[in-house]
Amino acid sequence: MQINFAILLICFQFVWAQSTHAESNELWAVAESATHEISIVGFTRAHATIPLATEVAGKVKEIFADIGESIPEHGKLACLDDVFVQFDIQAASNQIAQHTNQMSYYQKEVSRHEQLVAKQSAAVNVLDNLTRELVNSQREMQAAHISKQRFDELKRRHCIKAPIGWLVIDRAIEIGQWIREGEVVAHIGDYSKLIVPLMLTEHELAALKQKGRFDVLLTEHHLKVPAVIEHISPEFDENTRKILVELAIQDQLPEYRGGIRVELTLAIPSEDHVFSISEKALDQRYEEYWLQSKDGKSIRVNLLGEQKDGKVKINSPEIKLGDQFRLNRK
Known part of the structure; x- marks a missing residue:
């Protein structure tokens, strides 16, 4: 009797183990959101485009890049004739040299008359006049330097600058052409x-x-x-x-x-109630398609088309995103 009971117990454990193993090996497909490409x-x-305009009026002297070419390393598209600005720079330099000589003279005279006034050998008003002339020469020197800086900057602006390496899209100037101040001459x-x-x-x-x-x-x-x-x-x-x-x-x-x-x-993402699922989860019966949920319920679906990786697009109001369905073992 005890032997029969032991045999029955062993058989029961074997059947239970087999059913558990089969259930654990059951494969399921998940309803995913369907998409269309x-x-x-x-x-x-x-990436960026800008117009180039000249800041001064003048005649075009040099052009460094044509349409489709890049702006050279010196960062200039073209330069205008600046001969008159160079004359102004030379004149300002001459004024600076002249005022330098005047300042040197008045500084010596002021120093000499300060010694004479200290010895009471010269009038104070003469020293005052010399001091005033020295101050005026210093002011004129400052004005000459400012004038030269202005002409230097004006000379630099006779060249139309552009970012290095940018390409010329269009150009509306040629050598010898007169252009007005503020005129757009190119796009880069x-x-x-x-x-x-x-x-x-x-x-x-x-x-x-x-x-x-x-x-x-x-x-x-x-x-x-x-x-x-x-x-x-x-x-x-x-x-x-x-x-x-x-x-x-x-x-x-x-x-x-x-x-x-x-x-x-x-x-x-496709419209509502349209999902993507493995084609192996579909069970075709005549011209209808069905899915079997985890609780054993059969759900009828509409097959909308095939997708990549062995998946199909289906439609059913009874399905929710993430629902699992049994895969057919074929």
């Missing part, structure tokens, strides 16, 4: 980093922010390159209800110019 196309532009751009402006909806912008680091496709070159969000405008377009977003691309580019076609792919 959209492609948004934009074109590259310079910084193409060391390219900007791709895009107009996005709120959902598209949210999907872009969730991507973190992402790549964009240069369709003309069949090349993917990394991109980052450079700016997000706080305003929106009243007609399209979209927001201006600027992407920046800098590395791994085959060329740096405007007009390169760029394609951004975003995964946008």
Whole structure:
């Protein structure tokens, strides 16, 4: 009797272990939020562009960069004829030299008359006049230095300066041409980093922010390159209800110019009650599709289409995000 009881106990433990092992090995599929991909196309532009204008009027003497060329190391696009400014600088230098001689003379005379007045060998009013002339010479010397500084600065402004390495987009001057003060003579751009402006909806912008680091496709070159969000405008377009977003691309580019076609792919969440799940969880009966939940309930779903990685898109109002369904062992 005791032996029969022991045998029954062993059999019970074996059956229980087998059922537990089978249950632990049961595979489940999780209902995930379904997405659909959209492609948004934009074109590259310079990271920054600025107009260049002359600060003085004059005749163009030299041009250092043509359209499409970079600004040289000295940071100048062009220079105007400055011969008359050079004459003014020479005149100011001569005045400085003249006032230097006058100051030296009056300093000696003042020093000599101070000794004579101390010995009562000269009148005090003569010393006062000499002191006044010395002070006037010092003031005139200061004015001459200021005049020379002004002419030096005016000479520097006869050259149209620009950031080193920027590219000339357009140019409206030629050598020998007369240009007016304040006239825009060229536009230049910084193409060391390219900007791709895009107009996005709120959902598209949210999907872009969730991507973190992402790549964009240069369709003309069949090349993917990394991109980052450079700016997000706080305003929106009243007609399209979209927001201006600027992407920046800098590395791994085959060329740096405007007009390169760029394609951004975003995964946008689908509408309510649309989910993504493993195709192996579906049980097809005739032309209908079913899922079996953990509690054994069969739920009829609508098959909307196939997705990547062996998943399908389904629709059912009875399913919630995160629900688990049994995988079919096929």
